[in-house]
Amino acid sequence: MNYRARVTGAFLAAVLSTTAFNGAFAAEDTIKVGILHSLSGTMAISETTLKDAMLMLIDEQNKKGGLLGKKLEAVVVDPASDWPLFAEKARELISVDKVSAVFGCWTSVSRKSVLPVFEELNSILFYPVQYEGEESQRNVFYTGAAPNQQAIPAVDYLMENEEVERWVLAGTDYVYPRTTNKILEAYLISKGVKPEDIMINYTPFGHSDWQTIVSDVKKFGSAGKKTAVVSTINGDANVPFYKELANQGIKAEDIPVVAFSVGEEELAGLDTGPLVGHLAAWNYFQSVDNPANAEFIKTWKAYTKNDKRVTNDPMEAHYIGFNMWLKAVEKAGTTDTDAVLDAMIGVSVPNLSGGYSTMMPNHHITKPVLIGEIQGDGQFETVWETPGLVVGDEWSDYLPDSKDLISDWRAPMSCGNFNVATGKCGGKGS
Amino acid sequence: MYRIFQTMLVALVLFTAVPNGLRAEEALRDLVNALGEAKLSDMDEHITALAKTGDPKVVAILEALGEGNLYARKADGEVFLTKESGSSLTLIDPISGESAGEAPKAALSKVKVNNGVRRAVRSALGSLTLLSPDRAARLRAAQSVLQSPNSDALGAIENALAAEKDSEVRALLEQARATTLLISDRPVVEKKEAVRLLKENGGREALSILSSALGSADETLKPDIEAALAAIEQTQALWAAGQNVWYGLSLGSVLLLAAIGLAITFGVMGIINMAHGEMVMLGAYTTFMVQEVVRTSFPGLFDWSLAIALPLAFLVTGGVGLALERGVIRFLYGRPLETLLATWGISLILQQSVRSIFGPTNREVGNPSWMSGAFDLGGLTITWNRLWIILFALAVFAALLFLLKKTPMGLQMRAVTQNRRMASSMGIRTPWVDALTFALGSGIAGMAGVALSQIDNVSPNLGQGYIIDSFMVVVFGGVGNLWGTLVGAFSLGILNKFLEPYAGAVLGKILVLVLIILFIQKRPRGLFALKGRAVEA
Numbered sequence: 001m002n003y004r005a006r007v008t009g010a011f012l013a014a015v016l017s018t019t020a021f022n023g024a025f026a027a028e029d030t031i032k033v034g035i036l037h038s039l040s041g042t043m044a045i046s047e048t049t050l051k052d053a054m055l056m057l058i059d060e061q062n063k064k065g066g067l068l069g070k071k072l073e074a075v076v077v078d079p080a081s082d083w084p085l086f087a088e089k090a091r092e093l094i095s096v097d098k099v100s101a102v103f104g105c106w107t108s109v110s111r112k113s114v115l116p117v118f119e120e121l122n123s124i125l126f127y128p129v130q131y132e133g134e135e136s137q138r139n140v141f142y143t144g145a146a147p148n149q150q151a152i153p154a155v156d157y158l159m160e161n162e163e164v165e166r167w168v169l170a171g172t173d174y175v176y177p178r179t180t181n182k183i184l185e186a187y188l189i190s191k192g193v194k195p196e197d198i199m200i201n202y203t204p205f206g207h208s209d210w211q212t213i214v215s216d217v218k219k220f221g222s223a224g225k226k227t228a229v230v231s232t233i234n235g236d237a238n239v240p241f242y243k244e245l246a247n248q249g250i251k252a253e254d255i256p257v258v259a260f261s262v263g264e265e266e267l268a269g270l271d272t273g274p275l276v277g278h279l280a281a282w283n284y285f286q287s288v289d290n291p292a293n294a295e296f297i298k299t300w301k302a303y304t305k306n307d308k309r310v311t312n313d314p315m316e317a318h319y320i321g322f323n324m325w326l327k328a329v330e331k332a333g334t335t336d337t338d339a340v341l342d343a344m345i346g347v348s349v350p351n352l353s354g355g356y357s358t359m360m361p362n363h364h365i366t367k368p369v370l371i372g373e374i375q376g377d378g379q380f381e382t383v384w385e386t387p388g389l390v391v392g393d394e395w396s397d398y399l400p401d402s403k404d405l406i407s408d409w410r411a412p413m414s415c416g417n418f419n420v421a422t423g424k425c426g427g428k429g430s
Numbered sequence: 431m432y433r434i435f436q437t438m439l440v441a442l443v444l445f446t447a448v449p450n451g452l453r454a455e456e457a458l459r460d461l462v463n464a465l466g467e468a469k470l471s472d473m474d475e476h477i478t479a480l481a482k483t484g485d486p487k488v489v490a491i492l493e494a495l496g497e498g499n500l501y502a503r504k505a506d507g508e509v510f511l512t513k514e515s516g517s518s519l520t521l522i523d524p525i526s527g528e529s530a531g532e533a534p535k536a537a538l539s540k541v542k543v544n545n546g547v548r549r550a551v552r553s554a555l556g557s558l559t560l561l562s563p564d565r566a567a568r569l570r571a572a573q574s575v576l577q578s579p580n581s582d583a584l585g586a587i588e589n590a591l592a593a594e595k596d597s598e599v600r601a602l603l604e605q606a607r608a609t610t611l612l613i614s615d616r617p618v619v620e621k622k623e624a625v626r627l628l629k630e631n632g633g634r635e636a637l638s639i640l641s642s643a644l645g646s647a648d649e650t651l652k653p654d655i656e657a658a659l660a661a662i663e664q665t666q667a668l669w670a671a672g673q674n675v676w677y678g679l680s681l682g683s684v685l686l687l688a689a690i691g692l693a694i695t696f697g698v699m700g701i702i703n704m705a706h707g708e709m710v711m712l713g714a715y716t717t718f719m720v721q722e723v724v725r726t727s728f729p730g731l732f733d734w735s736l737a738i739a740l741p742l743a744f745l746v747t748g749g750v751g752l753a754l755e756r757g758v759i760r761f762l763y764g765r766p767l768e769t770l771l772a773t774w775g776i777s778l779i780l781q782q783s784v785r786s787i788f789g790p791t792n793r794e795v796g797n798p799s800w801m802s803g804a805f806d807l808g809g810l811t812i813t814w815n816r817l818w819i820i821l822f823a824l825a826v827f828a829a830l831l832f833l834l835k836k837t838p839m840g841l842q843m844r845a846v847t848q849n850r851r852m853a854s855s856m857g858i859r860t861p862w863v864d865a866l867t868f869a870l871g872s873g874i875a876g877m878a879g880v881a882l883s884q885i886d887n888v889s890p891n892l893g894q895g896y897i898i899d900s901f902m903v904v905v906f907g908g909v910g911n912l913w914g915t916l917v918g919a920f921s922l923g924i925l926n927k928f929l930e931p932y933a934g935a936v937l938g939k940i941l942v943l944v945l946i947i948l949f950i951q952k953r954p955r956g957l958f959a960l961k962g963r964a965v966e967a
Contacts, residue, residue: 039790040781040782040785042891042894044785044790044890045790045791045792045889045890045891048789048790048791049790049791161544161546162545162546173936201934201935202934202935202936203935203936204935204936204939206891206894206895207935208684208885208886208895209677209680209681209684211677211680211681211813211816211927212674212677212927212930212931212935213935215673215677215811216931218634219634219666221638222634222635222637222638222641223637223638223641224637224638224639224640224641224642224643224644224645225642236792236887236889236891239792239886239887240885240886240887243797243815243885244813244885246802247802247803247804247813247814247815247816248804248811248813249803249804249811252545252548253545253548253549253552253577253578254577256545265791266792268791268792268794269791269792269793269794269887269888269889270792270794271794271796271797274802276498277544277545277548373544373545375498376498381540381542383470383542383544
């Protein structure tokens with residue numbers, strides 16, 4: 001009896017170990033990629049598109065034969081626009097699903113909430129949205145624009161081409177607009193703009209009654225100097241804002257509005273007829289005319305089975321980030337985090353605006369900056385672009401407590417906030 | 431190089447061989463074709479050159495340029511006016527105005543325009559059409575010379591003024607003349623007269639013109655301008671107060687619309703309905719659906735789409751409300767906490783199902799022409815959509831009041847909510863009255879959604895933005911009292927708009943909340959408290 005039990009036990013153990021081995025073998029068969037974008041809640045409006053874009057990119061790569069001879073497998077989770085849940089879901093992706101890299105987050109607060117998780121579990125995050133800068137983390141690659149790749153060129157354009165002398169900085173009340181406006185204010189003052197010619201205005205999330213603010217802008221603009229609005233108004237609040245602008249008759253020829261958070265997706269919910277000529281600054285527009293972009297748009301429309309779907313800048317950022325990651329993994333020959341982190345720096349892939357983007361040692365990428373005017377069909381027309389590529393500057397040169405900081409993740413420095421004044425690693429930020 | 435040579439040769443041949451009219455036409459055609467190759471920075475000169483020809487055909491060309499309808503054919507660089515026809519464009523010869531066939535978009539490249547080009551076009555068109563026989567065109571021209579003053583146009587304006595009979599156009603032209611005069615090199619006496627005229631007319635534009643003239647003005651003129659500025663600013667400050675009241679009324683009407691359905695479900699029936707905002711959202715999506723159908727099948731009816739959407743939204747959301755009451759809420763009467771949780775869950779379900787059906791992104795709901803734009807009333811700018819929403823909110827309020835006070839159904843509703851057992855023993859079918867009352871409240875929320883789709887996003891999150899405000903209004907105004915909701919909504923709206931300029935939008939909202947909390951401490955039953963035995967029940 002005893003003997004029998006022992007044999008059965010051994011047999012069972014053997015069976016278990018083979019299944020375990022099989023399980024492990026099956027997992028080795030695919031490379032898992034985590035997608036951490038909100039599919040419900042307030043941010044679903046922007047983030048769902050990015051989830052679809054990632055699924056499409058992974059699908060396309062699998063058609064081309066996958067990566068390192070294995071298929072890619074997407075693991076989608078829904079952090080439901082809930083910032084602490086982002087951290088939990090990130091932990092789940094890394095430790096339970098064992099993903100090799102994560103593509104995700106939209107708001108800065110969600111990124112800040114997952115940073116400690118990626119650091120602790122040593123994994124990789126690709127962050128595709130324009131943000132306020134003032135951060136460089138070893139485990140994060142920032143494929144969206146830093147302020148010097150969006151805000152500052154836009155202000156330069158208005159200063160040179162529209163001869164703007166008076167500025168309204170209008171934003172939603174949270175970290176990205178506040179930091180960006182701080183940088184812009186310092187930049188404008190360094191360019192000789194008087195403080196009384198700058199008006200700063202913050203509104204709550206989802207603000208829908210813009211009457212007072214639009215009429216204030218009108219008043220501010222009637223001081224005899226050319227006036228422009230620099231808008232960091234986020235998401236949903238933009239539609240009522242633009243509707244009010246149109247109704248109160250503010251034309252782009254008189255007071256242009258340049259926006260950093262309004263792309264093709266946001267315009268899809270608007271009648272853009274009265275808005276023709278208002279501006280946006282991005283690193284990509286759907287209207288950019290080149291074969292790579294035409295192909296991307298075609299694939300996207302076919303994948304979503306919707307002829308009216310539009311593409312936008314954060315989608316392009318994921319496109320660049322994903323291709324960079326593929327290249328780095330191929331270069332390293334493994335998906336091991338440390339090897340990929342090293343291999344990423346210097347990787348260069350084509351972007352959709354007709355050039356190449358390169359991953360810099362500060363984990364930011366090089367991009368062209370485009371200024372576009374809104375057209376009647378909801379698209380942008382590029383009216384200006386930087387002559388070359390702009391390197392993302394993580395620590396702004398215009399803020400007193402970050403101007404001495406640089407970031408370089410190559411050995412031997414390997415530091416995200418190296419202070420060139422004191423010669424030491426460490427200072428403000430992460 | 432070869433091309434230039436060729437053009438020169440052709441020009442030479444033409445100049446020697448053809449009659450004058452044709453020569454002018456060819457010169458104009460060259461100017462137009464030059465637009466196709468011009469850089470954005472050189473467009474100004476090209477537009478001035480075109481305007482200088484004084485040819486009446488230039489008007490149509492410049493209009494097309496401003497609207498982005500000017501395309502160059504990639505094959506030979508010829509520039510055409512175009513009209514959209516399906517996926518290709520109909521080409522129109524700029525000189526003869528005749529059709530020149532169709533071409534696919536890929537074979538054409540758009541002549542680029544930016545704000546600078548549009549401004550140049552506007553100012554060139556202004557001086558070109560000042561003498562047009564069409565009154566509307568003259569009005570537009572006068573407006574555009576006023577908006578982009580150019581000292582070269584002074585002569586043209588004075589000529590036009592001498593010939594103008596229409597009083598409205600004349601008034602605009604007078605202003606335009608004064609404005610242009612200020613930046614020209616005319617004698618100071620004339621400028622003083624111009625400043626006086628601008629001061630009389632007042633308004634923001636005058637303020638802007640005078641303050642920009644102040645910097646470069648003659649010493650003897652400066653005191654005049656400063657006095658005029660001070661006078662205009664003073665009247666503007668008075669108007670600003672009036673404008674704030676208007677904004678407050680408008681915000682109040684939005685609050686009233688959002689809250690009025692809740693005043694029935696929460697105020698009269700006592701159900702804490704967290705899914706109220708989603709009813710508003712469903713109403714907005716109904717509007718979207720109606721507009722989609724109208725756009726594809728009956729484009730001529732677009733201006734009526736809101737009128738069609740109103741009853742439909744009422745039926746759809748009323749139906750959803752009825753189903754909710756029969757399916758869930760009736761089992762939870764007398765248990766407010768469970769009702770709160772259940773309806774909150776339902777609100778999430780409704781949001782996510784709309785998100786799955788229509789997608790998470792905003793949907794475009796167009797404004798009919800009668801709801802777009804604004805008009806001036808003295809120093810006030812009144813936007814049409816806000817005006818209609820105020821009127822609509824008041825109309826809904828009046829209709830509801832009538833329904834509750836003057837109809838048998840209203841009587842039964844009030845009877846059931848005041849004393850259920852008594853009403854029941856009088857033969858009223860209380861469960862059905864409950865269901866209908868809830869459906870009515872939901873239906874009204876849906877109608878509010880039709881109106882709100884005109885000023886806000888149509889997205890699954892639409893309702894969330896209004897639920898807190900709605901409860902605030904109903905509690906502040908006094909639960910169970912429709913008049914309280916009306917007064918509460920408008921007073922909160924006006925209070926908010928008077929705080930906003932001083933405290934900013936964020937702090938203003940917080941201050942309003944704090945004030946309401948303090949007010950509720952003092953008067954727990956709100957502005958208009960219900961009195962009598964019914965309250966205790």
